[in-house]
Amino acid sequence: MSVDHKASPAAAPRPPSPQLESSGRRNLLWARNIVVVLLVLAFLGWSASDLGLSPQRFIQGIPRLVEFLLRMFPPDLTVIPGLWDAILTTVAVALWGTLLAMFISFFLALGAAKNLLGHNPFVYAASRTILSILRSLPDLIWALIFVAAVGLGPFPGVLALTVYSCGELSKLYAEAVENIDPGPREALESTGAGLFTTLRWSVIPQILPEVITYSLYRLESNVRHAFVLGMVGAGGLGFELSVSMRLFQYHKVSAILIVIIVTVATIDFISSRIRARVI
Structure with missing residues (x-):
């Protein structure tokens, strides 16, 4: 006596949970923000070098600045x-x-x-x-x-x-x-x-x-x-x-x-x- 075994239906794929989707979006946002920050920092570093920004040069120039200001005193109010x-x-x-x-x-x-x-x-x-x-x-x-x-x-x-x-x-x-x-x-x-x-x-x-x-x-x-x-x-x-x-x-x-x-x-x-x- 044969027994008819019916194939069990394939289990339907489960949709991703909202928690996983939210976590994925947050990770993408963090990655994007990190890339943007790194690009901005890279540009600032390059531009500082290109513009010759140097605290040392500014400090060295302070005596000349003081000398220039002293030349203007006293003002000629006449x-x-x-x-x-x-x-x-x-x-x-x-x-x-x-x-x-x-x-x-x-x-x-x-x-x-x-x-x-x-x-x-x-x-x-x-x-x-x-x-x-x-x-x-x-x-x-x-x-x-x-x-x-x-x-x-x-x-x-x-x-x-x-x-x-x-x-x-x-x-x-x-x-x-x-x-x-x-x-x-x-x-x-x-x-x-x-x-x-x-x-x-x-x-x-x-x-x-x-x-x-x-x-x-x-x-x-x-x-x-x-x-x-x-x-x-x-x-x-x-x-x-x-x-x-x-x-x-x-x-x-x-x-x-x-x-x-x-x-x-x-x-x-x-x-x-x-x-x-x-x-």
Whole structure:
């Protein structure tokens, strides 16, 4: 009598447990992070060697640094009355560069904000591309370009600060516009209000404190940048400092540095007081 033995079905493969999957992901993340850290450390080591970074060289240079600083003392304070024109030129370059940038940046921000003109993909892409180009070149490069175009003097400094500041301020203005409360704007648009009316009564009141704050920060930065631009032909205190350094008039150099520090501190103080009132 034969017995029919049925083959037992093959056992179905068991899916990997969630614990094993989680452990595998963690191991991969750790491995990736370790590789990234090693690559960064390798780059830092190579760049330190390529740049010649050396604590020993710095320590050896301290006596020469001290000697250079001692040459500037005491400051020749008698030259300060003759620097007023340079001070006013430097502040005026920074102020005009900031004001022109504020005006232009407002219109660029309309196209760079997705909830306004930026809802059009072409307008948004074009506006963001312009902002990237403006920010990609530092103000010193813009100054050299405008010096070649319009000659030496404060005017190319104003143009350089205007162009570079537009790239910074437009991006900040656009982000402020994108973060506004859409309620007031939608209420105005529902009544048939046009773009100008919508901007006047719903957008500008909401972004005005941020616009003032960002613009004041930009003014503070532009005052510092104006000193540097003066050293490449834009006039002002930077030009006076450059001339004094070339003539080895170190006592005058220290006096100009004191004036620069006082000017920057004064602008920062006035700006902080205005921001405190606005915010």
